[in-house]
């Protein structure tokens with residue numbers, strides 16, 4: 001079904017082979033730490049924008065976080081501004097992907113049905129797949145073609161697509177262009193809120209949506225609940241960065257408690273608890289035979305809650321990461337081996353800027369009810385593939401009016 005709705009060229013869904021290698025090469029070239037100076041200004045500008053939105057309408061904070069992540073990704077990928085329509089379309093596509101991945105589609109058991117005409121009885125899935133595929137094409141092709149046109153008439157801003165397209169067009173290879181277009185489409189998927197992934201045939205496939213959003217929402221929840229941690233983090237920022245400017249990426253190495261806080265956010269509640277992989281050939285592990293194509297679910301949550309690795313696993317305690325010997329949970333939470341997340345450095349930088357800038361400007365607090373009682377939210381998360389906090393309320397109180405002037 002997933003092929004019928006056109007997802008096979010999306011990086012997370014691509015079988016291991018030459019196309020996947022070419023896509024990952026493009027992504028690594030654009031997202032590795034050496035290219036940080038190219039995307040750091042974009043991240044800094046966008047985090048200032050989201051702070052302004054949080055100041056102006058704090059009750060709408062969840063929407064601001066979502067639009068912030070979407071805006072960062074669209075700017076990085078296509079060099080254009082994100083629109084509500086685009087985000088809506090991408091969410092619709094995410095829903096379609098999730099539905100297509102659910103078990104029970106007859107065509108998954110009998111693939112030959114895919115070639116029969118849609119008007120035959122029982123073939124209604126083909127009509128649905130056609131609509132889902134055309135929306136997916138619209139979401140992948142429209143922003144790509146707009147940037148392509150801007151490159152050709154020399155009005156394009158620097159972006160993942162624009163910068164790569166120049167050399168692709170010089171080689172005039174349509175396959176290279178298709179790889180670039182789908183790699184770009186996959187980057188947006190990597191920045192939205194639900195993960196639909198599935199192992200199928202010789203490899204795992206994934207459609208990753210707004211994982212960064214899930215992590216940032218979890219951060220707001222953890223700060224609302226753990227005021228003591230928030231104070232320590234704020235004090236470190238205030239003493240290192242001062243009150244005359246917002247934190248920048250260069251501050252990262254001088255803020256060990258913040259680094260520990262971000263690691264603990266990943267450990268305490270990994271965004272993706274189960275990462276599926278699948279062997280391309282029969283394998284043997286620890287006496288177990290693993291047949292080719294079998295689904296092997298890597299249980300990330302159990303790794304980050306393994307008491308042989310971490311003590312007091314259920315306690316949210318950033319301090320544990322101040323000891324060098326403590327395992328960095330991001331070694332698990334961004335996946336494994338040759339399919340591990342190519343966006344790890346970008347995601348870490350974006351998370352660092354969001355965390356430090358929100359904490360520098362605001363004190364995130366529980367709401368207070370009509371009787372003057374603080375309503376501390378429960379630390380609970382939805383049992384979905386991407387682990388999102390359950391809805392909760394909080395308030396953003398400005399700590400430092402001097403920083404407001406800088407926005």
Ligand code: HEM
Pocket residue numbers: 011012013024027031186187190191204206208211212215271272275276333334335336337338339340341342343344346347
């Ligand atoms: C907190 C944020 C993020 C988390 C926790 C995360 C985590 C993951 C995980 C667990 C995987 C699967 C790895 C595996 O199967 O072994 C993955 C794949 C992927 N991620 Fe991320 N990711 C995040 C943000 C990003 C960002 C910002 C980008 C791009 C800018 C990105 C791009 C991708 C891509 C393209 C894949 C598919 C790789 C493949 O199938 O070969 N991710 N991510």
